[in-house]
């Protein structure tokens with residue numbers, strides 16, 4: 001197996017263009033498990049750890065640009081203000097060791113329906129920046145990035161450079177059901193983001209369909225009927241939960257049944273919206 005070690009982004013793109021079969025490795029918390037269990041035997045690994053810029057984040061053009069190699073620990077320590085939903089999700093990932101190594105870019109690269117970054121990225125309206133040497137940069141909205149189970153819109157000669165996330169303008173919450181409190185892959189998960197300026201609520205479902213996805217009908221319901229100046233109408237909240245549950249298309253597997261996941265999505269949708277709405281009203285009253 002060849003081990004390619006670019007030191008700049010340009011070298012990394014060149015290596016991926018010349019060896020599209022090379023498997024990128026950032027934190028290695030997914031890749032190394034696959035190698036250990038012989039799930040795949042790549043002819044080359046493309047180590048991105050020397051490309052320093054991938055581990056940086058910045059505020060650019062009104063967005064928070066999070067480099068693909070930024071580990072969860074940094075998201076938790078430094079980005080809880082602008083990206084509270086993503087930071088909450090990051091806190092639930094694995095263990096301290098996994099959060100030190102594992103990255104948002106790696107979560108996107110793996111494109112698992114159970115990845116914890118995906119629901120808050122969907123709810124916030126994130127855009128994934130990918131690049132190839134031949135065709136340059138593509139900006140892919142998160143909602144168009146996930147194509148199937150562990151399949152994304154990334155082409156073989158492309159690398160993920162960063163993810164652009166609008167800083168929160170309202171409360172955001174992430175909720176995850178697992179079989180225990182830590183070191184657990186989601187049975188299912190849910191994220192909500194209030195966008196008060198646009199009078200819009202974003203959603204993201206995890207581990208409840210072949211891909212992470214938004215609950216579009218539920219978002220449309222709130223866009224049409226939510227009164228942003230009043231307490232949350234219990235009947236509207238119930239309909240929101242039902243539509244979120246209806247957006248799920250889960251399977252039975254070792255972690256849970258499809259029926260349980262549908263039920264849990266409805267519960268988490270109602271809970272997270274209630275938490276977010278309480279914060280919203282509190283902030284208005286202050």
Ligand SMILES: Cc1cc2nc3c(=O)[nH]c(=O)nc-3n(C[C@H](O)[C@H](O)[C@H](O)COP(=O)(O)OP(=O)(O)OC[C@H]3O[C@@H](n4cnc5c(N)ncnc54)[C@H](O)[C@@H]3O)c2cc1C
Pocket residue numbers: 023024025026027028029030031032033048068069092093094095098101102103104105106107108109110114115116117154158159160161183184185186
């Ligand atoms: C014990 C344990 C617990 C875990 N718990 C959780 C959990 O609670 N929640 C969760 O979501 N995940 C969990 N994971 C999975 C994993 O930690 C995450 O998916 C993490 O985000 C992967 O990031 P990484 O940097 O380690 O990626 P890597 O393993 O380096 O890469 C992951 C995938 O992304 C690709 N890739 C990486 N960087 C790029 C790039 N720049 N461009 C294109 N492709 C790229 C790789 O080729 C690979 O396919 C766990 C893993 C372990 C081992």
